[in-house]
Every structure is written in C-alpha cells, then in structure tokens.
Amino acid sequence: MDKRACRQIPAMLATPQDISLAKRVKAAKYIAKTEVRLCGHKKTLLLYLFPAAEMRNGKTRAAYRVFLTHDDYITQSLKSKSIYWLTGRLESFAWCCEDYANKDWITFADDKSVEVVQKFFRSNEDPILAIKKFQQDLLYHRRLSRYKQIISKIDKCMALVPALPHGWKHWVEESALYESRYIFYEYRDRKFMDGYCTHCHHDVKVERPHHGKKGICPRCGSPITFKAIGKSTRVVDQKYVTLIQRVGNGFVFRGFDVFKDYRDNYRNPKFDVDENMRTFSDNNFQIKVSDCFSYNQFRPDYNVMRWKDDANAGVYYDSVVYPKNLKEILFDTKCQYSSLWTMLEMNPGMKIDVLAFLQEYKLCYEYLIKMGFYQLVADDYHGGMLDEKAKNIAELFGLPKSWVPELKKMNPNMDELELFQAAYKAGKRTTADEVKKIERVIGVQKGIFSLKVSTTHKILKYFKPMVHKNWNGYDASDSFSIWQDYIGFCKGLKWNLKNEFILFPKNLQKAHDEAMDLWEEKKDEESDRRIREMYQSYNAQFHWTYKDLVMVVPRCANDIRQEAQNQHNCVASYIQLVAKQKTVILFLRKQSEPEKSYYTVEYCDGQVVQCRCFGNGDMTKKIEVAIRKFERDINARFAKSKIGVGAA
Numbered sequence: 001m002d003k004r005a006c007r008q009i010p011a012m013l014a015t016p017q018d019i020s021l022a023k024r025v026k027a028a029k030y031i032a033k034t035e036v037r038l039c040g041h042k043k044t045l046l047l048y049l050f051p052a053a054e055m056r057n058g059k060t061r062a063a064y065r066v067f068l069t070h071d072d073y074i075t076q077s078l079k080s081k082s083i084y085w086l087t088g089r090l091e092s093f094a095w096c097c098e099d100y101a102n103k104d105w106i107t108f109a110d111d112k113s114v115e116v117v118q119k120f121f122r123s124n125e126d127p128i129l130a131i132k133k134f135q136q137d138l139l140y141h142r143r144l145s146r147y148k149q150i151i152s153k154i155d156k157c158m159a160l161v162p163a164l165p166h167g168w169k170h171w172v173e174e175s176a177l178y179e180s181r182y183i184f185y186e187y188r189d190r191k192f193m194d195g196y197c198t199h200c201h202h203d204v205k206v207e208r209p210h211h212g213k214k215g216i217c218p219r220c221g222s223p224i225t226f227k228a229i230g231k232s233t234r235v236v237d238q239k240y241v242t243l244i245q246r247v248g249n250g251f252v253f254r255g256f257d258v259f260k261d262y263r264d265n266y267r268n269p270k271f272d273v274d275e276n277m278r279t280f281s282d283n284n285f286q287i288k289v290s291d292c293f294s295y296n297q298f299r300p301d302y303n304v305m306r307w308k309d310d311a312n313a314g315v316y317y318d319s320v321v322y323p324k325n326l327k328e329i330l331f332d333t334k335c336q337y338s339s340l341w342t343m344l345e346m347n348p349g350m351k352i353d354v355l356a357f358l359q360e361y362k363l364c365y366e367y368l369i370k371m372g373f374y375q376l377v378a379d380d381y382h383g384g385m386l387d388e389k390a391k392n393i394a395e396l397f398g399l400p401k402s403w404v405p406e407l408k409k410m411n412p413n414m415d416e417l418e419l420f421q422a423a424y425k426a427g428k429r430t431t432a433d434e435v436k437k438i439e440r441v442i443g444v445q446k447g448i449f450s451l452k453v454s455t456t457h458k459i460l461k462y463f464k465p466m467v468h469k470n471w472n473g474y475d476a477s478d479s480f481s482i483w484q485d486y487i488g489f490c491k492g493l494k495w496n497l498k499n500e501f502i503l504f505p506k507n508l509q510k511a512h513d514e515a516m517d518l519w520e521e522k523k524d525e526e527s528d529r530r531i532r533e534m535y536q537s538y539n540a541q542f543h544w545t546y547k548d549l550v551m552v553v554p555r556c557a558n559d560i561r562q563e564a565q566n567q568h569n570c571v572a573s574y575i576q577l578v579a580k581q582k583t584v585i586l587f588l589r590k591q592s593e594p595e596k597s598y599y600t601v602e603y604c605d606g607q608v609v610q611c612r613c614f615g616n617g618d619m620t621k622k623i624e625v626a627i628r629k630f631e632r633d634i635n636a637r638f639a640k641s642k643i644g645v646g647a648a
Contacts, residue, residue: 001074002040003085006067009037011078014050014060018109022055028107030063030094031055034116034127042069045120047131049094049106066090066131068120073135089135090128147299150309154293157280158307160247161254165325172241172273176320177260178349180237181224183217184266185209196267197224227266235262240319241273242354246329253279253315253355277313283333285358287314315355335361339369347374357381362388364396372411379414399424406432415444422446430456441467443477447484453497454504462504482512489515493522527579528557534581542586542603544633546626550594551601552587554578560585566597568615574602583609588623599623606635 012033022031030049037044047066054061064086066075075086075093086093094106106128108114117127121134165171173180185195185206195206200220209215211228227235241256255277261270280291294310297303323344330336335358344350357365360381368377368386371393380386390396393404398421407420410432419438423430426449434456438448441460448456463483466476486508490497493515497503505511535555544551554560557575563585564572577583588599588611599619602610608627611619619627 001067001069001072002042003074005040006044006074006076007083009039009046011062011065012046012048014055014062014109018050019055019058019060021107021109022050022052025052025107027105028052029105030107031109032106032113032127033109034113036116036120039067039069044069045117047090047117052107064094068131068134071138073138089139090131143299154307154309157291157293158278161252161278162245162247164243165322168243168322169271169273171322171324172256172258173260173271175348176239176241176258176322177237179225180260181217181222182227182232182235182262182266183209183215183224184227184229184232184262186229195226197222198262198266198269199224201267229266232266233263235266236260239349239351240316241322242316242319243322244326244329244354247280250280250282251285251329253277253281255279255313255316255319277310277316278307279313279315281355285333285355287355317353317356318351319354320349320351321354337366339366343369343374343377346372350374350378352378353382362386364388364390367393372408375411375413376417384414397421406430410436415439419444419446419449423449426450428456441476442480445477445480448480451484451487453487458504479508483508486512486515489519492519523576524557527575530579531560531575532556538584541637542584542634544630545591546629546633548591549626550589550591551630552589552594554585554587559587563587563597563600566614567600567612569600569612571600571602588626601627603634606638607631 012035014031014033018031018033022028025031029052031052033048033050035046035048037046045068047068048062049064049066050061051059051063054063062078064075064077064079067073075088075090077084077086077093108127114127117130118124121130123130125133181197181199183195183197183204183206185193187193192205192207193209195204195209196202197204197217197219199222200217202219204217204219206215206218206226209226209228211226211231213226215224215226216222217224237260239258241258243254243256245252245254254275257272257274257276259270259272259274264270274295276295278293278295279287281287289311290309292310292313293307294313295305296308296310298306298308321340321344323341326341326344330338330340338357338361340354340357344352357377362380364386365377365380368374376384376386386396392401394401397404397407397417399407403420403424407417410416412420412432412435416435416439419435420430428449430449437460438445438456441463442448448459451459463476463480466479486505487497487503489512490502495502495515531554535553539553542551542553554563557579560575560578561572564570571585574583574585578585582604584603586601586603587597588601589596590598597614599611599613601608608631611623611627613619613623
C-alpha cells in the first residue's frame with residue numbers, strides 16, 4: 001500500500017445529516033461512510049469511521065479511515081494531528097466485547113455507502129461482514145505464504161516415511177491389544193452359560209464364569225476375561241503403539257493411538273488405529289525438537305488436519321512396540337544384538353519406553369533377555385542399578401551363581417531382585433515362591449530378612465490377615481513398618497521376644513503405642529540421670545554473671561521442660577541431645593530474678609547458636625552485646641583450663 005498516495009487524499013468530513021443520524025441511533029459506536037478513489041493507480045475503497053459520541057457534540061472529523069484494495073489494506077488513524085498507521089484488521093481497533101452482539105456498532109450513514117462496499121467486493125452480504133471476511137482471507141493467504149517453506153520441509157520428511165508393514169492392523173489387534181480378549185456371557189443360575197468369545201468370534205459354553213475374572217476360551221484356548229452382559233457397559237480398551245522404521249541414516253518413530261470399543265456391540269466392536277506422532281532420530285537414537293511432528297490442526301487454518309511441527313510431540317514412553325522388523329532395522333547400531341525383538345514377541349502387549357531402552361542400552365540386556373529376565377530389563381533402563389561392567393550374571397545380580405536358577409523361576413522385577421539381595425546379605429536362603437509371597441503380603445519390605453526374632457513363614461502368617469484391609473488405617477505393608485518400630489522398642493525395653501504373645505500382639509497399633517510411651521519414659525529417665533550427673537561440671541564451666549545478668553545451668557531434664565512451658569518454645573525436644581552432650585542448653589536470667597525465665601540459650605561448637613526470649617522472640621541490642629561477651633569469656637575459660645564438652 002502506497003502510504004504517501006493515501007495521505008494525499010483529502011479526508012471526508014461528516015455532514016449535518018450524519019450528525020443527525022448519530023443522535024438518533026444511540027447504540028452506534030461509529031457512523032460509517034465510504035468512497036472509491038484511485039490511490040497509487042489502484043482502485044481503492046475508503047471506509048471512514050466517525051465516532052458517534054463526538055458527532056453528537058457537533059464534531060465532524062473521522063477517527064479512522066481504512067484503505068482497502070483487492071490485495072491489501074491499511075488503516076490511518078485521524079485521532080491526532082500526527083499521522084500514524086495501523087496494520088491490524090477492523091475489529092482490532094474498532095471493536096470491543098461489549099459490541100459483539102450489537103448489530104448497530106457500526107451504522108452506515110446512507111445506502112450509497114453500503115452499495116459502494118457491496119459493489120467493490122461484488123457481494124450482497126452485510127458490508128462490515130464483507131470487509132471482515134476480506135481481511136481474514138487476505139491474512140490467511142499471507143500467513144499461508146509465510147508457512148510454505150515450513151510445510152514444504154514437513155512434506156519432504158513425511159515423503160521419506162515407508163509404508164505400513166504388511167498385516168499391520170492384524171498385529172495391532174492380536175498382539176498390541178493382547179489383553180483385549182473377552183467372553184461376554186449372559187448370566188443364568190446354572191452350571192453352564194452361553195457366551196461369546198471376542199477373539200475366535202464364536203459362541204461358546206462357559207462353566208460358572210465370574211464377572212471380571214480371568215479364564216480360558218474353551219474353543220480357541222486364548223486367555224480371556226469374563227464380562228457379564230449388563231455389567232459390562234463401559235468396556236473400552238486403549239493402547240499406545242510405536243512402529244520404528246528406517247529412514248535414510250536414521251529412524252522414524254511412529255506413534256499410534258489404538259482403541260477397541262465394545263460398548264455398542266460386543267460382537268462387532270469399533271476398532272481404530274490413529275497415527276498422531278512422528279519423530280525422527282539419528283542412528284544413535286538422538287532426537288532434535290525440530291524433528292518432532294504431530295497430526296493436528298495446522299496453523300493458520302485450524303480446520304485443516306495435517307502433519308505439523310510440534311515441539312511437544314515425541315515418542316510414547318509407555319507403549320507396545322512392533323517387533324517384527326526390529327532385528328533388521330537395528331542392524332549396524334549399538335543395539336543390533338539387543339534381542340529386543342525377542343522380549344517383545346515373548347510378551348505380547350508388553351509396554352516399554354522404547355526410546356529410553358535404545359538410548360540407555362547396556363550390553364548386559366542381551367544376556368538378560370536371552371535368559372528370560374524381561375522385567376529386570378524393563379525396570380533398569382530408567383537409571384537402573386545393573387552394572388554393565390559385571391563379569392558374569394552372578395556378579396550382575398550381586399548373588400551367588402547357585403541362586404540364579406531360583407531367579408529364573410519368577411522373572412523378577414527390580415524390587416524382587418532386591419528382596420533376594422536382602423536375603424543374601426542377611427545370610428538367609430530364600431526362594432521364588434517365598435519372595436512372591438512376601439511381595440503379595442507386605443510388599444517390598446527388605447527388612448523382613450534382617451529380623452532375627454522369628455522365621456519368615458511366621459511373620460507372613462501374622463500379617464496375612466491384614467492384606468487388603470485398612471487395619472486401623474493401615475494395610476499389611478504399613479503395618480509391617482509399624483511392627484519393625486515395635487520390635488525396636490521391645491528390644492530397648494529388654495522384653496522377651498521369644499514370647500509370641502509379645503512378638504505378635506493381637507492389637508499391633510495399641511501394643512506399638514504402649515511400647516513407644518514406655519520407651520520414651522525410659523529414655524527420659526536416662527536423659528534426666530545424665531543431665532543431673534553433668535550439672536556440677538557444667539555449672540563450673542558455664543555459670544557466668546555480667547552486670548545484672550546471670551547464666552543459669554539446668555539441674556535436671558524437668559528444668560528444661562519447665563523452661564519450654566514458660567517461654568512457649570520447643571527447647572524440651574533438646575533434652576536427649578543435651579544428655580548425649582551434642583549441645584548445651586542454658587538459661588539467661590536477671591540476677592534479681594534467677595528463677596524467672598528471661599532468655600533461652602543454645603551453646604554449641606564454641607558459640608551461641610540461639611538466644612530466644614518468650615515466644616521465640618529475638619534478642620535486644622543489650623542482650624546481643626551480653627551474649628557476645630559470654631562467648632568470649634567462656635571460650636577463654638575453656639582455653640585456660642583445656643576442659644571441654646562435646647559442645648565446646
């Protein structure tokens with residue numbers, strides 16, 4: 001748009017008829033007039049916007065005039081003497097939310113102005129809508145032009161993506177959705193009931209099925225889940241699936257969202273496989289943000305679905321991975337001997353973070369997979385504990401070689417391996433069955449092997465009734481932790497743990513609380529005895545006077561408790577630390593009132609750590625000066641006598 005040519009066109013002024021219209025149409029924000037002029041040898045539509053409120057006061061000057069050609073637009077602001085230009089659309093400066101429902105927000109001064117707009121755009125629609133549509137379309141095409149390079153780059157990447165493997169959908173339904181196999185049955189009060197297997201697609205007879213329980217199809221032998229018709233109103237299975245393919249010198253990770261919906265018709269469920277992410281990597285499986293794409297609404301036209309660059313896209317961290325091409329495409333990479341394909345084929349429907357596996361691959365994974373330790377591999381690639389420098393499998397597990405066959409029986413996860421390791425460290429031999437039982441009853445509680453008070457069998461027998469019960473607010477796993485604390489209290493109190501009535505109390509929570517109270521009392525008695533024993537030496541070391549102040553040493557534990565009550569602070573929690581000579585608690589008081597609390601002082605490592613008045617208040621300037629002198633005097637006293645305490 002030629003701005004110089006635009007400026008040279010004289011601005012139109014409002015007429016008395018226009019002012020009269022503004023007074024009549026109270027809802028109008030602007031009165032609009034139009035004309036067509038030649039501007040820079042281009043036919044140009046001029047839209048003048050007169051502020052109605054100012055026109056009612058007799059003003060004739062327009063606030064804006066919009067210049068529109070068939071391929072451009074610009075707005076000149078006439079609000080001030082200095083001319084400035086606006087490049088935004090009409091609604092960006094002459095619109096507000098209050099005007100949205102107001103049809104008269106811009107009122108045309110006459111029919112001629114309306115006809116000028118309609119003739120210019122060859123449209124019979126509302127002139128404001130015609131201008132708005134023109135500006136929107138023009139902006140869209142401008143933006144589209146700017147994005148041509150981006151779109152071209154994206155399309156070139158997408159053109160490199162190979163076709164889907166043969167039988168792709170069949171594999172997704174059969175393997176990725178391996179657990180999506182059901183027998184829907186109609187409940188009858190009889191031994192055999194009529195059912196339908198969604199895997200073999202046949203009617204079958206099932207014996208005493210139970211809704212939600214696992215079973216086997218009597219016809220095809222597939223593992224299934226029983227679903228009672230009437231109770232199964234919301235059976236929808238969803239999985240993320242990843243397909244990895246070679247692209248040039250790297251890879252493309254294709255992410256699919258898979259749905260199987262049985263709600264409308266379990267005999268003919270809806271089955272959808274939607275690809276929504278593509279991520280390109282180099283040969284070392286490293287990914288740049290610029291190489292991530294999603295299938296989504298593309299800018300600027302949000303009605304168009306296509307591939308777009310998307311920094312938030314990536315590789316599904318928890319998805320089922322297509323295994324049939326992995327051996328071929330991983331050739332000549334660090335993962336070429338990984339046997340990842342074996343693990344996935346042996347465990348249909350298994351979800352893994354495949355990108356993490358490939359990036360964090362350890363040489364030991366090959367041997368673990370070949371030996372059937374799939375769970376350890378799946379748990380380890382997220383910063384696991386397996387040492388890839390281990391010389392053999394026994395060293396890798398931290399267990400004797402003779403234990404490996406027992407591990408193979410259960411394909412343990414990392415938690416279960418740690419249970420085996422805990423047993424070995426405790427000098428106990430355990431089995432796969434025992435580890436499974438421990439995990440089933442009390443979870444991953446490695447402390448069970450270090451307890452010498454009873455056998456594992458008896459301990460699990462004690463906790464088995466608590467499984468899946470909120471026993472006093474706790475399940476069996478939480479209760480085991482409480483029991484461990486209880487055993488510690490019993491040992492401290494020197495109770496006879498050979499007595500099973502003490503070892504396995506009927507009410508664990510009550511027994512724990514009672515033992516804890518007695519243990520705390522015992523500790524307090526011991527602490528009080530030690531503080532009393534230390535009083536004479538501490539009084540000689542820390543008794544101090546200065547002007548009207550005196551430093552008082554507590555005689556017993558109760559003195560510290562009383563100080564806490566008087567001062568409203570937590571100094572009572574320091575009693576055990578004082579008894580163990582980890583710190584020193586002192587009372588700064590007035591010489592005239594030595595029995596009345598004033599400031600509480602903590603002295604440790606040659607300095608006053610804290611000095612607080614009532615309610616943990618800070619020191620005054622006077623007290624701060626006194627405390628600094630106390631430090632100097634006490635440290636000098638220690639230096640002379642070469643006597644100290646743990647806190648000095």
